[in-house]
Amino acid sequence: MILSCGEALIDMxxxxxxxxxxxFAPYAGGAVFNTAIALGRLGAPSGFFSGVSTDMLGEILAxxxxxxxxxxxxxxxxxxxxxxxxxxxxxxxxxxxFYDEGTAGLMLSADDLPSLPPQVGTLFFGGISLVNDPAxxxxxxxxARECAGRVTMIDPNIRPGFIAGKEAPYRARIERxxxxxxxxxxxxxxxxxxxxxxxxxxxxxxxxxxxxxxxxITEGAAGARAITARQNRFVAAEKVVVADxxxxxxxxxxxxxxxxxxxGALPKARLANLTGAELAAALTLGTRAxxxxxxxxxxxxxxxxxL
Numbered sequence: 001m002i003l004s005c006g007e008a009l010i011d012m013x014x015x016x017x018x019x020x021x022x023x024f025a026p027y028a029g030g031a032v033f034n035t036a037i038a039l040g041r042l043g044a045p046s047g048f049f050s051g052v053s054t055d056m057l058g059e060i061l062a063x064x065x066x067x068x069x070x071x072x073x074x075x076x077x078x079x080x081x082x083x084x085x086x087x088x089x090x091x092x093x094x095x096x097x098f099y100d101e102g103t104a105g106l107m108l109s110a111d112d113l114p115s116l117p118p119q120v121g122t123l124f125f126g127g128i129s130l131v132n133d134p135a136x137x138x139x140x141x142x143x144a145r146e147c148a149g150r151v152t153m154i155d156p157n158i159r160p161g162f163i164a165g166k167e168a169p170y171r172a173r174i175e176r177x178x179x180x181x182x183x184x185x186x187x188x189x190x191x192x193x194x195x196x197x198x199x200x201x202x203x204x205x206x207x208x209x210x211x212x213x214x215x216x217i218t219e220g221a222a223g224a225r226a227i228t229a230r231q232n233r234f235v236a237a238e239k240v241v242v243a244d245x246x247x248x249x250x251x252x253x254x255x256x257x258x259x260x261x262x263x264g265a266l267p268k269a270r271l272a273n274l275t276g277a278e279l280a281a282a283l284t285l286g287t288r289a290x291x292x293x294x295x296x297x298x299x300x301x302x303x304x305x306x307l
Contacts, residue, residue: 038289051080061082179210
């Protein structure tokens, strides 16, 4: 099983009411939640660990996971409220206003960490869940506890506006988690935020030198690249009419992990020796799945049959 570990929240997406007035509609979301959903829909064994409320919005989250074939046994349920994020779209690009104080997700603690059976072979981390404590430290503790025996992947999915004033501790946490991870995914923007300006491929190799075995870099409408100690592969993005970019990177993560799982390439020892064909397959499934997501409103990853 691939266990996605991170935030689950309700995205309030801008819509037009039947009266013609501007309105917001609730959609289950969160970067790591989206990856779990996309994995389940692509047919990979998917599970999800997060703090999820027992309130009405928390039930929407749990029901959405189940409907997408995601195992919910690892959810840490509580009576605290659900995180809500209001989304503003400008030319298809999303900005967010978060309401997260005292929520089930934010207040996740080390006491909530699950015991994991051998069937959980890969853990995925990322998103805004790595910004604020106690949840951020809880997820880092889980990665540190499990990284010796299980594959771990991180996609920080950096939101500069969300981490304003917290850059130093956040950067330190991300650097520690990258060093422990087997797989790192970054957008080109994330890469430059972490390492500054420079050639994308050279900077990706700097990430590789920190410890990971595989680095994926997504380059927006251009496509995505995978770099290992021996390989450097690039796959162009599919051309689609973009509705919005919500969930694009999250879906890419799921496609790449799903392809590696199907190739039998997720044992830790295998990741150091991935073939060019295996990397190309991961990039291809990731970009194809992401293309479907951006072609429709909101984070709505495709089912495998849609590909």
